């Protein structure tokens with residue numbers, strides 16, 4: 763493949779930068795000396811597998827389990 767000639771320049775391609783420590787901080791909340799789990803465990807996969815939080819649903823990335831979050835109001 764030949765790159766070039768298109769309007770999209772190399773600026774559009776940002777290098778992958780990993781934000782350090784974000785994932786664990788989202789899953790756990792440390793209060794005092796106890797650890798609170800923010801995310802729910804997957805009912806299919808069991809403990810240790812958390813449901814990923816999306817806009818209006820929880821999704822298990824392992825088995826594909828989806829739980830819809832209903833809006834309260």
Ligand SMILES: [Zn+2]
Nearest residue numbers: 804807822825
């Ligand atoms: Zn699962």
